[in-house]
Amino acid sequence: xxxxxxFVCHCGTNIAAAVDVGEVVDKARLxxxxxxxxxxxxxxxxxxxxxxxxxxKEHNLTGVVVSACSPRMHEVTFRKAxxxxxxxxxxxxxANIREQCSWIHKDKDDATKKxxxxxxxxxxxxxxxxxxxxxxxxxxxxxxxxxxGIAGISVALDVADAGYDVDIVESTPGIGGRMAQLDKxxxxxxxxxxxxxxxxxxxxxxxxxTLHTYSEVESVEGxxxxxTVTIRKKARSVDMKxxxxxxxxYDKCPAKKAPSEFEEGLSNRKAIYIPFAQAVPNVxxxxxxxxIKFKTGKCGLxxxxxxxxxxxxxxxxxxxxxxxxxxIVATGFRPIELGKFGEYAPESKDVxxxxxxxxxxxxxxxxKGALVRLSDGRKPKSITFIQCVGSRDTxxxxxxYCSKICCMYTAKHAMLVKDKYPDIDVNVYYIxxxxxxxxxxxxxxxxxxxxxxxxxxxxxxKVVDMGDHLVLQAADMLDNRQITARTDMIxxxxxxxxxxxxxxxxxxxxxxxxTNGFMTEAHPKLKPVESPTAxxxxxxxxxxxKDIPETVAQAGAAAAKVLGLLSKSKLTTNPCVAAADExxxxxxxxxxxxxxxxxxxxxxxxxxxxxxxxxxxLAAVNTALCQGCGACAVTCPSGAxxxxxxxxxxxxxxxxxxxx
Amino acid sequence: xxxxxxxxxxxxxxxxxxDKDCMKCGKCSASCPSYEKMDIRPHQFVSYLQRGDVDAxxxxxxxxxxxxxxxxxxxxxxxxxxxxxxxxARLMLIRRQGDTPYVSADDIPELxxxxxxxxxxxxxxxKYTK
Ligand SMILES: Cc1cc2nc3c(=O)[nH]c(=O)nc-3n(C[C@H](O)[C@H](O)[C@H](O)COP(=O)(O)OP(=O)(O)OC[C@H]3O[C@@H](n4cnc5c(N)ncnc54)[C@H](O)[C@@H]3O)c2cc1C
Ligand code: SF4
Ligand code: SF4
Ligand code: SF4
Ligand code: SF4
Numbered sequence: 001x002x003x004x005x006x007f008v009c010h011c012g013t014n015i016a017a018a019v020d021v022g023e024v025v026d027k028a029r030l031x032x033x034x035x036x037x038x039x040x041x042x043x044x045x046x047x048x049x050x051x052x053x054x055x056x057k058e059h060n061l062t063g064v065v066v067s068a069c070s071p072r073m074h075e076v077t078f079r080k081a082x083x084x085x086x087x088x089x090x091x092x093x094x095a096n097i098r099e100q101c102s103w104i105h106k107d108k109d110d111a112t113k114k115x116x117x118x119x120x121x122x123x124x125x126x127x128x129x130x131x132x133x134x135x136x137x138x139x140x141x142x143x144x145x146x147x148x149g150i151a152g153i154s155v156a157l158d159v160a161d162a163g164y165d166v167d168i169v170e171s172t173p174g175i176g177g178r179m180a181q182l183d184k185x186x187x188x189x190x191x192x193x194x195x196x197x198x199x200x201x202x203x204x205x206x207x208x209x210t211l212h213t214y215s216e217v218e219s220v221e222g223x224x225x226x227x228t229v230t231i232r233k234k235a236r237s238v239d240m241k242x243x244x245x246x247x248x249x250y251d252k253c254p255a256k257k258a259p260s261e262f263e264e265g266l267s268n269r270k271a272i273y274i275p276f277a278q279a280v281p282n283v284x285x286x287x288x289x290x291x292i293k294f295k296t297g298k299c300g301l302x303x304x305x306x307x308x309x310x311x312x313x314x315x316x317x318x319x320x321x322x323x324x325x326x327x328i329v330a331t332g333f334r335p336i337e338l339g340k341f342g343e344y345a346p347e348s349k350d351v352x353x354x355x356x357x358x359x360x361x362x363x364x365x366x367x368k369g370a371l372v373r374l375s376d377g378r379k380p381k382s383i384t385f386i387q388c389v390g391s392r393d394t395x396x397x398x399x400x401y402c403s404k405i406c407c408m409y410t411a412k413h414a415m416l417v418k419d420k421y422p423d424i425d426v427n428v429y430y431i432x433x434x435x436x437x438x439x440x441x442x443x444x445x446x447x448x449x450x451x452x453x454x455x456x457x458x459x460x461x462k463v464v465d466m467g468d469h470l471v472l473q474a475a476d477m478l479d480n481r482q483i484t485a486r487t488d489m490i491x492x493x494x495x496x497x498x499x500x501x502x503x504x505x506x507x508x509x510x511x512x513x514x515t516n517g518f519m520t521e522a523h524p525k526l527k528p529v530e531s532p533t534a535x536x537x538x539x540x541x542x543x544x545x546k547d548i549p550e551t552v553a554q555a556g557a558a559a560a561k562v563l564g565l566l567s568k569s570k571l572t573t574n575p576c577v578a579a580a581d582e583x584x585x586x587x588x589x590x591x592x593x594x595x596x597x598x599x600x601x602x603x604x605x606x607x608x609x610x611x612x613x614x615x616x617x618l619a620a621v622n623t624a625l626c627q628g629c630g631a632c633a634v635t636c637p638s639g640a641x642x643x644x645x646x647x648x649x650x651x652x653x654x655x656x657x658x659x660x
Numbered sequence: 661x662x663x664x665x666x667x668x669x670x671x672x673x674x675x676x677x678x679d680k681d682c683m684k685c686g687k688c689s690a691s692c693p694s695y696e697k698m699d700i701r702p703h704q705f706v707s708y709l710q711r712g713d714v715d716a717x718x719x720x721x722x723x724x725x726x727x728x729x730x731x732x733x734x735x736x737x738x739x740x741x742x743x744x745x746x747x748x749a750r751l752m753l754i755r756r757q758g759d760t761p762y763v764s765a766d767d768i769p770e771l772x773x774x775x776x777x778x779x780x781x782x783x784x785x786x787k788y789t790k
Binding site: 343388392393394395398431457458459460461462473474475476477480482 | 681683685686687688689690692695696701704731735736739
C-alpha cells in the first residue's frame with residue numbers, strides 16, 4: 001500500500017473563494033492510504049514546493065496528490081519538485097479543482113463536494129501509478145521557416161546568425177511578402193523597400209540560409225527535434241543555376257495579359273516574369289497557364305533570347321526531403337474579398353483597397369506614383385478613406401475582429417496624400433481610431449492637426465459611381481447629421497485574414513488554427529510564439545493581425561525559442577506512451593489505422609502457446625513517434641493497448657472513486 | 661400584464677433586436693433614406709432602447725418616417741436590426757391606440773391611385789393597423 005500525501009491549494013481566492021479547502025483536506029485524510037494532508041495559499045510557490053518536499057521526507061510518502069489548477073499549468077512544476085527529492089515524478093498526480101471546479105461553480109457546497117470527489121479520484125489513481133522514465137530523442141540542428149515575408153526573413157536571419165542552418169519555403173517566386181508591396185511605413189514614414197530589400201539580400205546571401213522559392217511544403221512527419229519535411233519545388237521552367245537575371249526573356253515575351261499579383265491586379269505582367277524589379281531571387285518564372293508555348297506549342301522567344309540558355313520548358317517539379325529540429329510558421333495574411341460589400345461599389349475602378357492604394361502611391365507602381373483616378377487618369381480633388389471595412393463585423397460577410405493595422409495605415413495614406421498634394425480634400429470615416437503603440441497616437445494626430453485631414457466619426461452607408469465622380473452617403477455621429485458628398489476616389493481599409501493555405505500547413509504540423517483561421521498560440525499570455533505542438537513556432541500576421549514592428553518582435557522571440565531548442569543535444573521524451581500487451585494483442589491493425597502520428601507498426605514475434613511454437617503478429621509502438629493521445633487504447637477491441645501513466649485500470653479506478 | 665418598467669424588455673422581445681451589440685458606428689443612419697424626416701435617428705433609436713426610453717421612441721416622428729426598407733438591417737455590421745426596434749415601437753403605439761386604427765379598410769378606395777404599387781398598400785395596411 002502506498003503512503004499518499006494530499007496537498008490542497010487555495011490559489012489565492014481562485015479556489016478558496018468557491019471551495020471549502022479545509023473540508024477537502026479533512027476528507028482527503030479519510031481516503032485509503034492517505035497519511036498526510038495539508039493546505040497552502042499557493043502550492044506552486046517555493047514555500048509550497050518545500051512543504052511537499054518536507055512532508056515526503058517526514059512521512060515517507062510514496063505517492064503525492066496536489067489538488068490545485070489544471071495539470072497543463074503546473075504539473076511540470078510539481079513533478080520537478082518531486083524529482084528533486086528523489087521521488088519518481090510520475091508518482092505525483094494533480095486534481096484540477098480550479099478550471100474544472102472553483103471557476104465554474106457558484107454554489108460553495110456543491111463545489112466543495114466536487115473538489116473532494118476529484119481529489120479522491122486522484123488518490124485512487126496514484127495508488128496504481130508506477131515509476132516511469134523519460135527516454136531521449138535526437139535534435140536535428142536545422143530550422144524550417146514556412147513563409148518568406150518580413151516575419152520569416154527575420155526569424156531566419158536571427159537563427160542563421162546564431163550559427164544554425166535555416167531553410168525558407170516561400171510559395172511565390174520571391175521573398176518579401178506584403179511589406180514589399182508597401183510604399184512608406186508608419187509610424188516613421190520610411191520607405192518600405194529601403195528597409196526591406198537589404199534584409200532580403202542578407203537572407204539570400206547568408207551562408208546558413210537556403211531559399212526555396214516557388215515552393216510548397218508537401219508533407220511533414222516526425223516530432224519536435226526530428227521533423228522530416230518534403231518540399232515541392234515547383235517547376236520554374238528556368239534553370240536557377242544558369243540564369244543571370246538579365247531580363248531579356250521577360251522583355252521579349254509576347255504574352256502580357258496576366259494580372260500582376262504583386263500589383264494587386266492593377267497592371268499586367270508577362271507569362272515569364274519576376275514579381276517586381278528588386279525580386280529576390282532575381283530569377284524569373286514561367287506561368288505555364290499564360291505561356292503561349294505551353295498553350296499552343298509555338299513561341300519559345302524567351303529561349304531564343306536567353307544567352308546562358310537557362311529556359312527549360314521540360315523542367316519538372318522537384319521533391320526535396322530534409323530533416324529539421326524546429327518549424328516556424330510565418331505564412332502571413334491577405335485582404336478579404338469585398339464581393340459581399342456591394343454598398344461600397346467595390347467594382348468601381350475608383351474604389352480601391354488599401355493595398356491597391358499602396359501600389360498607386362508607390363513610385364514603382366502601375367501609375368509610376370502618380371495619384372490619378374484609374375477610370376479616367378484625372379487627378380482627384382477629393383479622396384475619402386473608409387475604415388473598418390469588413391472588420392468588427394459579426395455578420396457572416398465580415399470578420400468579428402479588429403484588423404488592427406488599418407487605423408494606422410489610413411492615417412499614413414491620408415498624410416502621404418496631403419504631403420504631396422495639399423490641395424486635395426481628404427476625409428476619413430472612422431468608428432474609433434485605434435492607435436495604441438509607441439508614437440502611434442502622435443502619428444495619427446499629426447494627420448489631423450498638421451496635415452488637416454478631416455476625421456469624421458461615422459460610417460459610409462452607400463457609394464455610387466457617377467462616372468466622372470463618386471457620391472457617398474454617410475453619417476456624422478458627432479454632429480448628428482447625414483452627409484451626402486461628392487468625392488473622386490475612395491479607399492477601403494479592408495479587413496485582413498489569414499491565407500487559406502495556412503489550414504493545411506497547420507494540420508500537417510498537427511498545430512491548430514482558431515475560428516478565424518489564424519494560427520493558435522500555446523498560451524495567450526505565457527506562450528505567445530509557440531504553437532500547442534512542441535517544436536512548432538509562430539511569427540507574424542499568420543497568428544493574428546500585426547504591423548511590422550510587432551511582427552519583427554515576435555519573429556525575434558520565436559527565433560530565441562528555436563535557438564533554445566536547437567542548442568540542446570538531446571530532448572527528453574514523454575514516457576506516457578502506448579504499449580501493447582503481447583498476451584492480449586491479436587494483430588488486428590485497428591490501432592494502426594487510428595494513430596494520427598503513424599507510431600504503430602507490427603512485428604512477428606515467436607511465441608510458445610502450450611508447447612506449440614508459432615509466429616504471432618503483434619502491435620509495436622514507436623515510442624519516439626507516440627504522443628500519448630490514447631486513440632489506440634480506446635480502439636483496441638481486445639483491450640491490449642494501454643497508455644503508460646493513463647492505463648485503463650488507473651482511469652477506471654478514478655471513475656470508481658468519482659461514483660462512490 | 662407587463663408593467664411600464666418592463667416596456668424596454670417587451671420592446672426587445674417584440675423586435676428581436678440586439679441593442680447591446682451596437683458599437684455606434686452609424687452605418688444604419690448612413691444608410692437610411694428617410695433620415696431627414698426623423699427626429700430620433702436610426703442609431704439613436706438603438707441608444708434610446710439601451711436607456712429604456714420607450715415613451716420617447718413611441719412619440720417620435722421616426723416611427724412614421726421609417727420606410728421599412730431594411731437598408732439599416734442589411735448593412736449593420738453587428739446585426740442589431742435597428743428598423744425592427746422602430747417597427748416594434750410603432751406596433752406598441754398602435755396597440756395602445758386600441759380600436760382607432762390610423763388607416764381602416766374603408767379609407768382605402770379613396771387612397772387608390774393607379775401609380776401606387778399594390779405591395780405598398782398591403783404593407784401600409786400592415787404597418788398602420790396591426
Ligand atoms: C495596406 C497595408 C499597409 C500596411 N502598412 C504598414 C505600415 O505602414 N507599417 C507597418 O508596420 N505595417 C504595415 N502593414 C502591415 C504589414 O504588411 C504586415 O505587418 C507584415 O507584412 C506582416 O508580415 P508577415 O511576414 O507576417 O506576412 P506577409 O507579409 O503576408 O508574408 C507572408 C509570406 O508567406 C508566404 N506564404 C504564405 N503561405 C505560404 C505557404 N503555405 N507556403 C509558403 N509560403 C507561404 C507568402 O507568399 C508571403 O511571402 C500594412 C498592411 C497593409 C495591408
Ligand atoms: S515561350 Fe512563353 S514565356 Fe517564353 S516568351 Fe513565349 S510566351 Fe513568353
Ligand atoms: S484597426 Fe481601426 S480601421 Fe482597422 S478594424 Fe480596427 S478600428 Fe477598424
Ligand atoms: S449600424 Fe448597427 S452597430 Fe452601427 S450604429 Fe447602427 S445599429 Fe449600431
Ligand atoms: S428601415 Fe427605416 S430606419 Fe432602416 S434604413 Fe430603412 S427607413 Fe431607415
